[in-house]
Amino acid sequence: MFDIELKAVSKKYAGTEEPAVKNLSLAVEKGSIVTLLGPSGCGKSTTLRLIAGFERPDVGSIALAGKVVSDSNTWIAPEKRGVGMVFQDYALFPHLNIFKNIGFGYKANDHNKRITEVIELVNLKGYEKRYPHELSGGQQQRVALARALTRKPVVVLLDEPFSNLDADLRVHMRLEVKRIIKESGATAIFVSHDQKDALAISDSIVVMNEGVVQQMGTPREIYQYPENKFVATFVGQSNILEGKMARDEESVITDLGIIPCSHTHGLKSGEEVYISIRPDSFEMDPEGQIKGRIKESTYTGESIDAVVEIVFDNGTRRDLLTHIHPEKEVKIGDLVRFKVLPHFIAVIRHD
Amino acid sequence: MKNNNMSQLNIKQNSEVGEETSPTILLFLRRIWLNIWHGNPPGPVLLLFGLTVAIIMSIPIIYVIWRSLFAGAERWMRLLDERIPRLLWNTLSLTAAVTVCTVIVGVSLAWIVIRTDIPGRNIWRWLLALPLVIPPYVGAVTYIIVFGRSGWARDFWRDTPWLVNSFGDYRVNIFSFWGIFFVLSMFTYPYVYLIASAALRKMNRNFEEAARSLGMSSSQIFWKVNLPFLRPAIGAGAILVSLYVLSDFGAVAMLRYVTFTAAIYFQRASFDTASAAVLSLVLIALTVVILWIESGTRKKNKYYQTANSYREPSILQLGKWKPLALLYVSAIFFVSVFLPVSVLVYWSNIGIRMGALNERFFGFALNSLRISGFAALLCMLLAMPVIYLKNRYPSVISGIIDRLAYGGYALPGVIVALGFIFIFNNHIPALYRTFYMIAIAFVVRFLPQSMQAGEASLSLISPRIDEAARSLGYPPWKVMLKVILPNMLPGVLAGGALVFVSSIKELPVSLMLRPPGFDTLAVRVYFEAHEAIYHLAAPAALLIIIVSIIPLRYMLSKY
Numbered sequence: 001m002f003d004i005e006l007k008a009v010s011k012k013y014a015g016t017e018e019p020a021v022k023n024l025s026l027a028v029e030k031g032s033i034v035t036l037l038g039p040s041g042c043g044k045s046t047t048l049r050l051i052a053g054f055e056r057p058d059v060g061s062i063a064l065a066g067k068v069v070s071d072s073n074t075w076i077a078p079e080k081r082g083v084g085m086v087f088q089d090y091a092l093f094p095h096l097n098i099f100k101n102i103g104f105g106y107k108a109n110d111h112n113k114r115i116t117e118v119i120e121l122v123n124l125k126g127y128e129k130r131y132p133h134e135l136s137g138g139q140q141q142r143v144a145l146a147r148a149l150t151r152k153p154v155v156v157l158l159d160e161p162f163s164n165l166d167a168d169l170r171v172h173m174r175l176e177v178k179r180i181i182k183e184s185g186a187t188a189i190f191v192s193h194d195q196k197d198a199l200a201i202s203d204s205i206v207v208m209n210e211g212v213v214q215q216m217g218t219p220r221e222i223y224q225y226p227e228n229k230f231v232a233t234f235v236g237q238s239n240i241l242e243g244k245m246a247r248d249e250e251s252v253i254t255d256l257g258i259i260p261c262s263h264t265h266g267l268k269s270g271e272e273v274y275i276s277i278r279p280d281s282f283e284m285d286p287e288g289q290i291k292g293r294i295k296e297s298t299y300t301g302e303s304i305d306a307v308v309e310i311v312f313d314n315g316t317r318r319d320l321l322t323h324i325h326p327e328k329e330v331k332i333g334d335l336v337r338f339k340v341l342p343h344f345i346a347v348i349r350h351d
Numbered sequence: 352m353k354n355n356n357m358s359q360l361n362i363k364q365n366s367e368v369g370e371e372t373s374p375t376i377l378l379f380l381r382r383i384w385l386n387i388w389h390g391n392p393p394g395p396v397l398l399l400f401g402l403t404v405a406i407i408m409s410i411p412i413i414y415v416i417w418r419s420l421f422a423g424a425e426r427w428m429r430l431l432d433e434r435i436p437r438l439l440w441n442t443l444s445l446t447a448a449v450t451v452c453t454v455i456v457g458v459s460l461a462w463i464v465i466r467t468d469i470p471g472r473n474i475w476r477w478l479l480a481l482p483l484v485i486p487p488y489v490g491a492v493t494y495i496i497v498f499g500r501s502g503w504a505r506d507f508w509r510d511t512p513w514l515v516n517s518f519g520d521y522r523v524n525i526f527s528f529w530g531i532f533f534v535l536s537m538f539t540y541p542y543v544y545l546i547a548s549a550a551l552r553k554m555n556r557n558f559e560e561a562a563r564s565l566g567m568s569s570s571q572i573f574w575k576v577n578l579p580f581l582r583p584a585i586g587a588g589a590i591l592v593s594l595y596v597l598s599d600f601g602a603v604a605m606l607r608y609v610t611f612t613a614a615i616y617f618q619r620a621s622f623d624t625a626s627a628a629v630l631s632l633v634l635i636a637l638t639v640v641i642l643w644i645e646s647g648t649r650k651k652n653k654y655y656q657t658a659n660s661y662r663e664p665s666i667l668q669l670g671k672w673k674p675l676a677l678l679y680v681s682a683i684f685f686v687s688v689f690l691p692v693s694v695l696v697y698w699s700n701i702g703i704r705m706g707a708l709n710e711r712f713f714g715f716a717l718n719s720l721r722i723s724g725f726a727a728l729l730c731m732l733l734a735m736p737v738i739y740l741k742n743r744y745p746s747v748i749s750g751i752i753d754r755l756a757y758g759g760y761a762l763p764g765v766i767v768a769l770g771f772i773f774i775f776n777n778h779i780p781a782l783y784r785t786f787y788m789i790a791i792a793f794v795v796r797f798l799p800q801s802m803q804a805g806e807a808s809l810s811l812i813s814p815r816i817d818e819a820a821r822s823l824g825y826p827p828w829k830v831m832l833k834v835i836l837p838n839m840l841p842g843v844l845a846g847g848a849l850v851f852v853s854s855i856k857e858l859p860v861s862l863m864l865r866p867p868g869f870d871t872l873a874v875r876v877y878f879e880a881h882e883a884i885y886h887l888a889a890p891a892a893l894l895i896i897i898v899s900i901i902p903l904r905y906m907l908s909k910y
Contacts, residue, residue, distance in 0.1 A: 052818070054391075055390060055391075056385065056390040056391075072378075078821045078822055079821045079824045079825055079826050080824075081822075083822055084823075085819065087815045087818070087819060089815060091813060091818070092819075093816065093819075093834055094838060095834075104820070104823050105820070105823030105825055147823065148822075148823075151823065
């Protein structure tokens, strides 16, 4: 069963040339966490606002928990959609204390009990009497999340919830927010431009660009087997090479040689394709077929990010981005040899 | 597919207009309606409310214009021949002279106080803004007392033989162009002064240092860097002053100088309302021209500076000019604050000893309090939905509503009063010349003051806050009351205070619309001063000034 269903939704803002969202269809399974991932201006926030009811689609239909909330004849106002929303700047009510913020709009008889329950869920016991400006960023975010969950909404929408937090807190809150949402059993959609947030919290990821969905899949699918160049380069770094499917249909012939791939989208032999090789897929090996000279190297602690210049037989040159194990010592100008590991290699259709 | 939660989306909400008869037309109309509001139309109640306010605010003026167009060709010809050229000259020359004078005085004072090491800078900054609390007609009263035909200055002149011997008889005539020019300049320069000081405080030192590094001298920098930089501020201040001079009735009438406002008032007093309407149309045209100039300059003169590199401007050493600067600043303070207030205190003292604070006086004070309090309350109630509509549902329609709401504010009070006389006399005689009629006229004149104050605080509340409340199940009207109102309450109250004070000071509308026997403090000041009963005028004037000090802090922080 799907909790959120968008069918062929388009939205163009007044005064703009291109629609913000083009013919978007999306179905989110009950209880799952989905992230809309993409650069700014890709239409991800618009999608979220369309679901929440703060924008109206030009065409298409939106259904929440099996009920149509928006199509050409139907319009249900945001306050009647039963959607919880966490805003980028949290939008806590400055004139209410934490207890009242969290209880805002919750009218049932078990009012106090439910609020206390939610406050415990987000670990904010003892802060009930404080006001939003007296809390740290992480605490404010917990309040915003708690407030969105109090009414037990079917759907929770989170708009860039981590973008205002510093790096350490961010890592911590990712786990925390995921736990809280899973415990509450809600279906959640995140919007993010940060691939690390997206990979860490999502059950599945929707990569968007220029209003169009580029790829949907689990974090692993998205990272390991990007379906087009945009996804390959936006989610993590990648080397994109041109090539041709080999006769066995399980490897690709490129300038680097024949590279075995385990995920080929069923492409037939002889077809022109791109191939995406993650920097981690290159391993230094004295026996490796690929030979190059180190052009740049950056020590990041976790690895050495090195650009290696390869000279092919026909004289053309090409830079490859590689990750070298940080224990190794390399200098600019060193000659090194690599082999390719097949796991992080994706074949991309020629568009 | 239908259930209780769904509502049909038609141009009129909740109407079950038959889809089967004209679905494409309806769809088309709905599309247009949604496009106007950028996909987010306001509720019908809010919209209707906004439209009603806009109509109330603009109808008196439209009515005056309408009336003037049907005043008859003969009347028009007569007025165009006899009165209008003279009035135009009087009004425009006064406006131009006062504007130039206030710009010179205001900018020079701002420069001295902000950019030089004049002793007591921080105190002067405040003191020089104080004329703002003295209504120009009160200022006029004090100068009539000092320089009038039986004033102190004449007595002093007559008793000082060498003055008489060397200059002849006392010849200062306060009831003249120069008298009204002086009074208006001294009590309106703070508009320019405040705006110019704000601009000077924001000026980045880096620009001046860049100019200096290019080899410019201090005076070159003033003309080439500082003055162009100040131009937007000077323009804004000058427009405020000129609009004020066009609309002023009290000071002009007391000093018996005839501009359009005074002429309209006296035409109306002799029951020639048609001629009053014709003169009003000319005055409206003048005002519109100035507003049009303003919108033009505002578009052109936008200077941006990089905020992150801001450094406070340096303080110039006055050196040998220090005594002169101090003398100048003190002189302005003396004539615009110290002297008028002293005169009022002196006469109030006499008045109180003669029993001026009697039941009659408290009756007038109570009238002022009641009418101003009621107008302030009305403004607070009406302003909130209108600014909410403008701010949260931007569109052509809400823009028009906003513009119309400013109509009565930009135009002189005598015109608003004239429009009210027309409308109530002809259509709502039950309320003609009642308490409520004045209160509504005050709302028409001063609603924008409370709108501005409310808007300042509403703009600090993120629209995300509204959305958060809506996603938590609150419909828009409830969001407005439970979330927005509590957060913008300080602004709404400040706006109420502004309206209250403006209403206390208000003269022309109260004068023209008051019911028989309903005199306010301002009206009493006008009449008593007219008949030279200063000991009765002074306590009322002093009370008005004291009340005016209330919102001064707010007004100073606004600039």
